[in-house]
Amino acid sequence: MSYLSTIFSGFWTLVTGMKITAREMPRKAVTLTYPHKKPELSDAYRSAIQLVRFEETDSHDCVACMQCVKICPSFCITIEGEKIEGIKRQRANRVEMDFALCSLCGLCIDVCPTDTLEYSKIYDEAGGNRGWTYDLLAEFREGEEAWIERMRAIEAKEAAEKEAKRKAIAEAKAAAATKKPAEEAAPKPPDEGAAGKPAPPPASDLPEDKPEEPES
Amino acid sequence: MPETLHAIFANPFVAVAIGVGGVMGVLAFNALFCIWLERKVSAWIQLRMGPMEVGFHGTFQTVSDMVKLLGKQLIMPAGVDKPLFLFAPLLVFAGVVAAASLVPFSKSVVIANLDIGLVLIFTFGGFAVIGIFMAGWGSNNKYALLGAMRSVAQNISYEIPLILSALSVVLMISAMGRGYDTGHGHTDLNGMNLAHITLVQARHGIWFVLFQPLAALIYFISTLAETNRAPFDIPEAESELVAGFHTEYSGMGFALFFFAEFANMLIQAMVMTVLFFGGWTGPLLPGPVWFFGKAYFLVFVMMWIRWTFPRLRFDQLMTFCWTVLIPLSILNLLVTAFVIKAT
């Protein structure tokens, strides 16, 4: 008897299985028919890095500090910088990235002191060989002259502001010194930036030698 | 001129040659259609789309695949037994073609209407086993050999319930087919003749599946095993034996096995249509439409089963055959015989 009941119950489980697949049959396919339909990329999507174009300067802001080159676990970033006459900061004249090596960990973006690196949204390119190199400066070369002009103006303005600020601080300090000589050493942000400390990612408290935020 | 043509066509050899050519055409078309259908059915079940690019809903996908396979090199691995290796796909395919020419597509379209049609179909089914074993042995590959061994054991075992359940139908014909009016007098219908089996069902207006549900089920299950379809596809079990007996085949050799598999499915479905589902009979539509409609529905069910279940293990497969299917089919046969005698 158990022989027959096993056969029957076993057969019934098979029927149940077929009922389930039959139920799924008319359901709409979940396929995304790429390339007819393109996937929607998430905001966080990580692809090859690219340089941010800041609104104010209409260019990137890579100062060739080599932080990203040093932290990259895959040794895939190459940067060379130069000093441009009349501008305080360094300027990168070669930023290349070998995407064949990149592991998309995002450490370079985290360490960038000027926040000028970001992920691009390229998803449909392929490299056929080792040495799949992106020239990150390609789209910025055009406006380099204009950038130098703009930057000079910005730096002049900045210097003026800084001077004003320094004066204000010195005055405040002088005023404070008369009251509490002990707390003299506390507020001195300019020195901290000059020491080249690693910058935390939040843009609010970047080192001092960075230009103002685009919106400011 | 028409007379000469008529004379040529009246020649039985020419007629059979044309018929077999037609059957091969049908089978080739069937393979293309079945592969497309298989891919579509699996896609529907799995919430995918299947082939969509070549032609309307990928209709010509299999044609292009076939062209690709035709153009491919037939790789001959080192150490193969050349005659066996080359001959095996042909033998598998030949058996299928021969079997197909015995099937009555409609009342008037039968290429070879023989009184031992049913026996011959099972015999030709045996051809495939030999072909598969030749392929497995000749490939000089352990996976292929294992697949071939499994295939032989499985096919031979499952032929028993297959034939036993078919016999139940044959018994019923011998009882119900007496005194058939052929228009030229009365005759007793032959239970081994596929056309006659259909005629009996047409005459009584019934399908034998209603009288023999158990036999139909056993026959269907055995059919799955005979055609090496999931869940009995252990000879080619791709997750265990890579591809079983056709592991080493490429290009057209592989394509022929594929052809044969799908042709075999169709033939088994057609035989089952004849035995249990009334063959070409059906209202309104012409015979062949009903016939192929039923056969392809059965093919569809086979596919549906394949895409639903996991695969059995080899020993379980054999146990299932010997402890469940064979006793039940013998029992069914005995009961049928008893009932026929009693009435």
Place this chain on the structure above:
Amino acid sequence: MNASQSIMPELERAPGDERYYLNMGPQHPSMHGVLRLLLTMRGERIIKCEPIIGYAHRAHEKMAENRAYIQFLPNTSRVDYLSGMIYNIGYCQAIEKMCGIEVPERAVVVRVIVNELNRIQSHLLWFGTFLLDLGGITPFLYCFDDREEILSILDRVTGSRLTYSYGRFGGLTRDIDETFTEQSTAFIARLRSRFPMYTALVHDNIIFMERCKGVGVMTPEVCAQYGVTGPCLRASGVGYDVRRAEPYGGYERYDFEIPTRTAGDCLARFEVRMDEMEQSCRIIEQALADLPDGDVRPKKLVKKLKPPVGEHYFAVEAARGHFGMYILSDGSDTPAKIKLRTPSFSNLAAMERVLEGTMVADTIATTGSIDIVLPEIDR
């Protein structure tokens, strides 16, 4: 290989001895990557099974010795690409513990959530491939349909679908948002509604039952001898789970069960994993309900670590079992040694014992059910 060395050893046998070698893998449809099993067989029975590994060796441990601690981060997801999040965050937690780095409260909870999502994702993939090994192709696609949801959810926050690199020492790279919470809740509801379907389609199926019941039995003794951990151990009746035995990363706060079975066969492993998915759902629900505010990003990006000199061991419960990191620090920013104790390495080692005397088809079922990820074994 030298010309003199053959890849296939010659089997010495006396006349009449019907044993033969069957070389399964490294390229075989169900060897999960590049596992190679050298089977000594008689007919369809396996007399001896020797797993041969190393085809996917990528020298992660050597890389670790050549990099700063932080530079090893992207490697961790790649050790086991299916539960990359757990490995990645586990490594961060190890370093945080070693160097005493504080993690924001919100990050702790978010880590638990993404870890559990990752665990479900891994189990779903295992479920699919296991059925694929058994010859049932359709459940694989259903699982991938579900898994796709998790990948999209994780993709939204991490920007990647497989190798996340989401953790940082002292936090995470990106915060989760409302949509993440909604999607996760919706996903859990969806997954729960799918469980009955999976049970009816797979678990109750007589063919599946026959293939799994009593196949590939690992007794608790074998597990202890080989150091088997994870769902395989729990299926043998030992309720060992690192999340409970050595609570880390805030797991002690959540109420969850450790599902166990006693049979130790493929079916038990299947059931344990299905139950674990449900438990992961429970943890995610609790964590989402009690999500603290704040920032998840590290207070300060640590570029140069100064870890204390000495040996450290930190273990997490990965999807496949006990993942331990043995870190030897010489006080510099580069680890002197990192040993990754990966679960599948030990689980696979037990295979040679488990597979003796079984049939070819059982090999496939057993390798499928212990859920190996070869890159994790080969490291």
Place this chain on the structure above:
Amino acid sequence: MTGTSAPPNLRGLVSESAGGDYGATGFHQRHTAEPGHIVEIAKRFRESGYVLEMMTCEDRREDLDAMRLVYTFNRAVADRHVVFVTLPFGGEAPSITGEFPSGDWFEREVFDMYGVRFGGHPNLKRILLPDDADFHALLKDFGRIEDAEGGGE
């Protein structure tokens, strides 16, 4: 792996035994032993219901001028004992495969990566690296990555 058995008595087998500061390092107990005693230690641990959780090796040429084998034993209710065995270069340690079959692969890996030989191991051959490799990859004198890529810090 049983739950709450008492830790084994290792007196006379280990030269040094101390609490491991679990909170900071993850070890409950640290032991230092001679190579000759490791099999007996493993046996005691096995009999007490412990499991060989991990085994590895360190190349300590810079400070100890020797190799050091590391065995960790654990049980279901966490009690992680670590045993350090200092081994001179070229020395041979006894295999604990007899006590813990899991030692088989761990020892093969150590042999593969460090060239340490284990006496009495049933099948001591390479496991992760190719069989014909002529190097032991995790030795400190084997190529560092900057040699190969010219980069690095």
